[in-house]
Amino acid sequence: AIGLVFTAYQASMIIFTPVAVYLTPRMGAQHIVRISMTLLLISNGLMAFTWKVRENETLFMLSTIGLRALAGAWSCGIMIGGNTCIMQSSKVSDLGYNLAVFETAGSVGLCIGPMLGSYLFALGGYE
Secondary structure (H helix, E strand, O other), rough: OOOHHHHHHHHHHHHHHHHHHHHHHHOHHHHHHHHHHHHHHHHHHHHOOHHHHOOOOHHHHHHHHHHHHHHHHHHHHHHHHHHHHHHHHHHHHHHHHHHHHHHHHHHHHHHHHHHHHHHHHHHOOHH
């Protein structure tokens, strides 16, 4: 069941990538990034409280899967909007470098996040 929590993030990114691509030129890349970052902060913040419903396994799993799916959707907006901002503001000669830095930063976060989360869980769990 825990695999569903992790799969929800990636699956929602697949679903919401076309939505973010459609909305970015209509709403503006910076606006998409701001909205997505705010909503990601909220969904991740709510994830911190899922331990309060852990006695009800169904509610716990549904809430964590749902919040992870929302986090994936909002992350998608950050990536699409962020890449668009970089492409619009970079000189052609700097474009590859700037995109690489952006993607590397995101990849580092995806590598460090699970390790840090595992450490914190081992340190104190939900107690």
